[in-house]
Amino acid sequence: MLDWFNYYGHVCISFQLLSxxxxxxxxxxxxxxxPIKQIRHMAQQICHAVSFLHDNKLTHTDLKPENILFVxxxxxxxxxxxxxxxxxxxxxxxxRLVDFGSATFDHEHHSTVISTRHYRAPExxxxxxxxxxxxxxxxxxxxxxxxxxxTLFQTHDSTEHLAMMERTQGPFxxxxxxxxxYRAAVWSGxxxxxxxxxxxxxxxxxxLLERMLEYEPSKRIPLGSALQHPFFSRTERKS
Numbered sequence: 001m002l003d004w005f006n007y008y009g010h011v012c013i014s015f016q017l018l019s020x021x022x023x024x025x026x027x028x029x030x031x032x033x034x035p036i037k038q039i040r041h042m043a044q045q046i047c048h049a050v051s052f053l054h055d056n057k058l059t060h061t062d063l064k065p066e067n068i069l070f071v072x073x074x075x076x077x078x079x080x081x082x083x084x085x086x087x088x089x090x091x092x093x094x095x096r097l098v099d100f101g102s103a104t105f106d107h108e109h110h111s112t113v114i115s116t117r118h119y120r121a122p123e124x125x126x127x128x129x130x131x132x133x134x135x136x137x138x139x140x141x142x143x144x145x146x147x148x149x150x151t152l153f154q155t156h157d158s159t160e161h162l163a164m165m166e167r168t169q170g171p172f173x174x175x176x177x178x179x180x181x182y183r184a185a186v187w188s189g190x191x192x193x194x195x196x197x198x199x200x201x202x203x204x205x206x207x208l209l210e211r212m213l214e215y216e217p218s219k220r221i222p223l224g225s226a227l228q229h230p231f232f233s234r235t236e237r238k239s
Contacts, residue, residue: 001014039143043231046142051224053135058103120137120161121133121134126177130217143212
């Protein structure tokens with residue numbers, strides 16, 4: 001916050017002037033994925049910012065690529081041999097987290113439904129209550145989108161959403177299903193986690209992703225631990 005003022009009873013806050021969102025840049029780039037080095041830098045900043053919120057007993061509740069803005073969106077054109085086209089390559093991946101309109105303190109009332117659909121954690125859909133880990137799930141979905149160029153769970157229906165989770169993540173833990181009114185809608189198949197194509201050089205990235213997309217909130221990796229993950233270590237930065 002740079003300053004604030006009162007305008008006819010409306011409290012106005014002034015912030016740093018930022019550029020386009022990470023979603024808008026992705027869209028303008030024909031949804032070509034971000035390079036892994038750029039994802040690493042953005043991910044580290046996002047985890048840092050949200051970890052700061054959690055340390056101060058806040059849950060953002062609406063994390064998505066639209067709410068992560070570049071400070072500067074200048075880019076260069078690079079030829080993509082695989083796609084046989086030019087792609088925009090952003091020059092500076094410094095980002096800022098925005099939109100705290102739905103941020104909730106731990107002691108405040110927790111709405112039943114939070115988060116934009118595609119980034120909504122399973123405990124929210126199953127109505128089991130939520131806390132800081134729901135932000136971690138959202139970050140996992142965001143990072144997948146940066147990596148593949150499309151959303152992990154492209155749906156607008158809760159039942160279909162849960163089925164898609166089981167298809168990519170495997171069956172839900174029985175104790176979660178039994179506590180939810182959605183238990184009849186959850187099918188426990190024999191599927192195993194499947195994110196599609198994984199580059200041989202990016203196993204650390206997908207290991208972090210799996211830890212962020214753990215079904216049970218209590219087992220989901222806290223952001224303080226996520227920042228210590230090998231994906232962010234010096235030895236992994238060349239991949």
